[in-house]
Amino acid sequence: MYEPDPDLIRAARSGDSVAFEVLVRNYQAHIWRFLRHFLGDPELAEDVTQETFVRVFRRLDSFRFRSKFSTWVFQVARNAGIDALRARRRRERIELEARRTIPVVTADTSARVEIEAALESLKPKHREAFVLVEALGFSYREAGKAIGIPEGTVKSRVFHAREQLVSWMSVREDDVGNV
């Protein structure tokens, strides 16, 4: 994960919009990818990605260089994501409990659609830890800081997510093999 030079962060904090733009460009894809799976909605993830960076800009003064900047940005993103989920709950009164069944592979055989559907089948708390570690390459410690849970909990959530997805992959391969 990209870690900016401290001088770049300081420049952005002092109001250098070009420096801040570099930060946005280096993190936006990662943040969007995380939020997309956290929220389960690509369009909402785009809006929340924007909101994340507005919050990052407003709160740059509070970054004390004691943790990795990437971890801090993901904390901001996650908080923005939680706020968005709450707003959506209020608005749509939707039960956000994840679908726990193994997804049925539909006529759309795009590999990406399949893997996204499989991710959707995970419990949100498992998916969140799994995406940070597996897709974005965070260590357990970094993921724990970003989510606000102990390292040990990250370890077990990632493991449970993997167990379910490995099982899904083997079922799918069997299905394909039987066609």
Next chain:
Amino acid sequence: MSDDNRLLLSRYMDGELTPSETEEVESLLARSPEARRYLESLQALRRRIRYELAEPGPDVTGRVLEAIDGVGHARPIRSRLLPAFAAGLAAGVLFVGLALERPSTVAAADIPSRVFEAQSSVVALDAQIIIVERGWHPEVPERNFRGRLSYRAPESLVVVIEDQTTYPSTDWQPNDSTRVVAESMSWESAIQGCPTSGLPDCLVEEPRVQLVEGREPFPDSLPAPLDLIVPVRSFAGAAEPDPIGLEVVNGRQAVGVEVSVAQAQALLDGLTGAGNWRDFHPTDVVQLWLDSEFLFPVSLRVYPAANEDRMLWAARNGYDDAVSVPILEVDWSEITTTGSSTPTLPDQPPGLVGIDAGFEESAFSNAVLLGIEVPEGMTIHRTGTLESGGPTVSITSWSDGRAWLKVSSTTTWPGGRLFGDVGVPARQVGLSEGVAYLSERGDRIGLHSDALDLIVTGSVGTQTLIEVADSLDIVGLEIPGGWAEASVVTLDEARELVPLLLQPVGLLGFGPPSVRAHPGSVEFAYAGPGNRGFTLIQAVEDSLAPPLEADVTGVEVRGLNARYSPSRGVLEWVEGELVVTLQSETLALDELVIIADSLAMP
């Protein structure tokens, strides 16, 4: 297998085990096929996740900047960090020379066309040089040098660099260097380079000194670093470079541009080609200020690029560079262009024994060249015969200031490939009579006939080389089928092999491609200014071969899943019935994606 062991394997894959747990897992893997299968399935899952979910995502930058502007906090200030940051925009991309369309900026826009003309105006150049290099070694984070440069057209040059760094101990050797080219003689004294990881033990106490006599005009090996005088190679054929400004720099009215290290490589080699210097990544950013009249350099800064390829490269090579700090600063001062006709040469080290390169000067007598038409203003520089172990070669050179042209020919070429290192891939070009073969970079053109093989080279631009070749009293033949360059085909022939062939459309900053045909595939080679270039390979296949590297990542191009290997600089994907591959050692991923997106059937 127990839950505990599966959990252990999960943590093993994440690199989160203690050494004793690692030993335990490796023992488990050695004895349990079930454990190996489980680990393989975890690895397969990771590949799928990283490959298939690696979407670029939306670009929210504009909306964010607009929003924070509304917040009232952002001030559009240009800090001293700005140039490097600006160069790092778009996830560290340097879109130098890759613009598909953009408005013209007068001073910077003129450079690629003016560089040929400007070189003829420079007949003498003297300057002091101040160099600051950063990040060479953790124990020596900054080194300081002073030097002098003295040039007399067309090929006499002295570059002396004196290391003024205070090193931690006498184990470290100063990086002093001297390079002297005086027409048929050249000598160089410098310590040998060695890798950062081996410093200082790998430094040899005595500098290596090499003297060459009987040097042919403008040789390919041990050339005079003429891009240090006017950076022709860096800008010939380039698209409009990114402008920085127009202002007085080091006492000269100068035009500032931003280019990549790959584009400015020949200029940088002129400074750091001898001795022990740090390396730069091809995508690193060079802010270059050129005298606005003569286009010689007056100042340059190299900043680390901020793209992921560069970060990976830095980690591999032990560099810990901050994106905001220049890793090389060079300033030219006390510049004069009116020096005497003879440069002041430094004393040669005593007892130096030279290597005879085999060139003997003689009067112009090559009948083939009697009708040659060289550019106006060019006069014969040196002419003679080269005997260096191979066929006897007759050489004639012309010059006009720093500009030069050379024709080499032989009547005893044994064949197998074109004479004169045209190289593969080459591009066949039609002349008024017969054909010639142009090198990938467009800086040499070869002709083959029954009686004679000939090569035209020079610093004058591709079109001028073609016109010079066309003026010769020789009809170029197509080369025999067994020669190395015979795989070169025309675009129409390539389309017969692969009917739905894609090509970049609207791409600036690269010359026409060389096209080669292989069984079931077609390869285009595109060369840009400096060392910039890429190849585009299209093969009739329906799937990608399994990746060989561990660092492969997923990328979306043209709405399709592609994979990218930073270590090989290869971007590849399946499109229709083709496997399309873009490969470059000098362009970053984002530039390859732009090229990929521009592909179409012309």
